[in-house]
Amino acid sequence: MSKLVQALNSARVRxxxxxxxxxxxxxxxxxxxxxNTLTNLGKRGVATGFGFLKREAGFEIGESLLTYAxxxxxxxxxxxxxxNTLTVSAGAVILASILGVAVGVARxxxxxxxxxxxxxxxxxxxxxxxLLQLVVWYTIMNRLPSPREAIxxxxxxxxxxxxxxxPVFVEHAGHGWAFLALLLGIAGAIxxxxxxxRHREATGKPFPTLPAALTSIVLPPVVxxxxxGAPFAFDVPVMAGFNFEGxxxxxxxxxxxxxxxxxxxxGFIAEIVRSGILAVPHGQTEAGLALGLSxxxxxxxxxxxQALRVIVPPLTSQYLNLTKNSSLAVAIGYPDLVSVTxxxxxxxxxxxxxxxxxxxxxxxxxxxxxxxxxxxxxKVALVTR
Amino acid sequence: xxxxxxSQPSAAWAASYEEEPSxxxxxxxxxxxxxxxxxxxxxxxxxNSRLNxxxxxxxxxxxxxxxPPVVSWVLLDxxxxxxxxxxxxxxxxxxxxxxxxxxxxxxxxxxxxEQWRPFLACGLxxxxxxxxxxxxFWRPWLVGAWAxxxxxxxxxxWGGVLGLTHVPNDKWGGLPITLMLSVFxxxxxxxxxxxxxxxxxxSLPAIRSICVGFIELMRGVPLVSxxxxxxxxxxxxxxxxxxxxxxxxALAGLTLFTAAYLAEAVRGGLQxxxxxxxxxxxxxxxxxxxxxxxxxxxQALRIVIPPIVNQFISCFKDTSxxxxxxxxxxxxxxxxxxxxxxxxxxxxxxYVFAGLVFWIxxxxxxxxxxxLERMANRYNRR
Numbered sequence: 142m143s144k145l146v147q148a149l150n151s152a153r154v155r156x157x158x159x160x161x162x163x164x165x166x167x168x169x170x171x172x173x174x175x176x177n178t179l180t181n182l183g184k185r186g187v188a189t190g191f192g193f194l195k196r197e198a199g200f201e202i203g204e205s206l207l208t209y210a211x212x213x214x215x216x217x218x219x220x221x222x223x224x225n226t227l228t229v230s231a232g233a234v235i236l237a238s239i240l241g242v243a244v245g246v247a248r249x250x251x252x253x254x255x256x257x258x259x260x261x262x263x264x265x266x267x268x269x270x271x272l273l274q275l276v277v278w279y280t281i282m283n284r285l286p287s288p289r290e291a292i293x294x295x296x297x298x299x300x301x302x303x304x305x306x307x308p309v310f311v312e313h314a315g316h317g318w319a320f321l322a323l324l325l326g327i328a329g330a331i332x333x334x335x336x337x338x339r340h341r342e343a344t345g346k347p348f349p350t351l352p353a354a355l356t357s358i359v360l361p362p363v364v365x366x367x368x369x370g371a372p373f374a375f376d377v378p379v380m381a382g383f384n385f386e387g388x389x390x391x392x393x394x395x396x397x398x399x400x401x402x403x404x405x406x407x408g409f410i411a412e413i414v415r416s417g418i419l420a421v422p423h424g425q426t427e428a429g430l431a432l433g434l435s436x437x438x439x440x441x442x443x444x445x446x447q448a449l450r451v452i453v454p455p456l457t458s459q460y461l462n463l464t465k466n467s468s469l470a471v472a473i474g475y476p477d478l479v480s481v482t483x484x485x486x487x488x489x490x491x492x493x494x495x496x497x498x499x500x501x502x503x504x505x506x507x508x509x510x511x512x513x514x515x516x517x518x519x520k521v522a523l524v525t526r
Numbered sequence: 527x528x529x530x531x532x533s534q535p536s537a538a539w540a541a542s543y544e545e546e547p548s549x550x551x552x553x554x555x556x557x558x559x560x561x562x563x564x565x566x567x568x569x570x571x572x573x574n575s576r577l578n579x580x581x582x583x584x585x586x587x588x589x590x591x592x593x594p595p596v597v598s599w600v601l602l603d604x605x606x607x608x609x610x611x612x613x614x615x616x617x618x619x620x621x622x623x624x625x626x627x628x629x630x631x632x633x634x635x636x637x638x639x640e641q642w643r644p645f646l647a648c649g650l651x652x653x654x655x656x657x658x659x660x661x662x663f664w665r666p667w668l669v670g671a672w673a674x675x676x677x678x679x680x681x682x683x684w685g686g687v688l689g690l691t692h693v694p695n696d697k698w699g700g701l702p703i704t705l706m707l708s709v710f711x712x713x714x715x716x717x718x719x720x721x722x723x724x725x726x727x728x729s730l731p732a733i734r735s736i737c738v739g740f741i742e743l744m745r746g747v748p749l750v751s752x753x754x755x756x757x758x759x760x761x762x763x764x765x766x767x768x769x770x771x772x773x774x775x776a777l778a779g780l781t782l783f784t785a786a787y788l789a790e791a792v793r794g795g796l797q798x799x800x801x802x803x804x805x806x807x808x809x810x811x812x813x814x815x816x817x818x819x820x821x822x823x824x825q826a827l828r829i830v831i832p833p834i835v836n837q838f839i840s841c842f843k844d845t846s847x848x849x850x851x852x853x854x855x856x857x858x859x860x861x862x863x864x865x866x867x868x869x870x871x872x873x874x875x876x877y878v879f880a881g882l883v884f885w886i887x888x889x890x891x892x893x894x895x896x897x898l899e900r901m902a903n904r905y906n907r908r
Contacts, residue, residue, distance in 0.1 A: 159733070163736070177762065177764060177765050178763055182762065250578075252571065253571035255581050255585060264889060267892075268888035268892065269885050272847055272849070273860075273877065273880060276857070276861060277877045280873050284873075465747070469850075471750060492758045496758070499747075503746060507742075
């Protein structure tokens, strides 16, 4: 008896006991829910399992990167949805970063008026729900004039209630080769930058890194492009009957989602950029000046590396938020992953599998971005003694 | 780009005068002597370099082209009363759509003659929010007062007692839904988040990994998917014959989601407590719960008040997503108001109005949270 009491008083034994209780409690609740679900599904006559993925989906998807038809499988429909999510997120990440950095820097401008403009922008977009903003953008897109009275935003770029219509290059083998040359050029530029740094560290002499890298990026694609006969034909959208012919287009849903996500996230990115720059003490700038560095070099070599250390972690989580927020597409009818999953679940009744798959996909995206963030954090973390 | 163009600085000064009162939290501009030397101030803050002069001129041009049309749309040419025909003839905003539809936007499909009840409930609620903002009232009775107000709100909304007619909650809509969902979600998520945060910091691996798993799962997926799960899967989870209504399902989803984010905020607070505090509690011979309850949480929770307010703001904005699972919140009500054929052209006014309601709540709370943070920092600096 006393041995038992002694054992119960030991922190280790009690720890095991608590854990065992907690785990078995969790398992019991989980089992209860699962068994209820199975019973309920059984009553409704829904077969469980992922067999439905191979069946014919039977619904159309408005826009798709792959060729997709209603006769394709559910699996393909879901892949199309995932690609749509990734497309709109990637586009919005780029736009939001550009706009966010610009607004964040503008908020710190020594020009009072520019600062106020930026502040009003930030406080407006951050304090109104994203969904409301999306609905507004979508309503605006829908109530634009018809293609016949389309607004020509820039030459040959038309905005109408059918979306954004823009010219594209007529496809030519030369483009592929030029793109390949560009990739090679970028790889070359990275090598040049590395060599330049090593050269400078070894000899103490400056190396013309920037011109060399730029040449490496620009020259190969231009040469390849010219060598392949400079195929420079545009496919320009032209009005024909009631709609445009030629060119390429994005749907109003995509445009609204892209604009809405970018503007909303830009408000948050602006604040992150601002606090990152403010986090670098002014003494750092002064020390740079005392060393005789030019303002551009101070920004590049002293301010930015320190500010980025503060900026990148919250920035990554904003990118993550943006990707998750793209799921609001379901409210305005853009066929993203959530919307396609929802349709599939409604049609097949296999809600559990569909929702589980959707969650797993988002989790994988999140974990991938989080993994990148941790890697970057380790890389730039302040090395202390 | 001549700097001595007399009209520009005075215009800038006029613009600055309009915006001045709104910038309570902004540090004073380097010019400082704003009121005394408008010209000197403008020279220092607007025209101090060639780039800034150009930027100022661009901004002024934007204002010059944007302000008159906006003002005439919002105020001068606007229609404030009357029918949709009057609106169609006018060139400005049609605020009469708000006059006609405000009951629908605020209270949704709640029975028209009973709408004083949700109005009173929202009023009570906002008053309570205001009271909670005063630090002198941060006493235990505040929790009791909140419980009382929430019960009062429930009685007002549901009715069925005290001679009030019963209104089932599928008739509720608009602002009360938005307010109640966000407050209940935060209030229910808060204790859960403390447990999750403690679990995540626990030294017991099984408990830690379950808590980490839950938190990362919830933070890794979009709220829309959690709401979908709540609305379609909760009915499957329950045994036969037990049903929970749509509002509660959405609330459960929102609560779990908020709890995960809140748990991370609380964890930040737990980690900010110096190690010595834990060791001192151990040295005093306090057990785990005593240590947590008496030493750790009182200090940790004080640190996390500003992040909790921020979480409340984002929860408040997120409640608009319940429209996707078919609940009738403020945003749904506004959208419904725009679909009336008679008032269809005036969607902009309705959305501006709904946006303004959200904005007023969120902006004032975010200003409040910034103020709290400044207060906390001042306290720490001493």
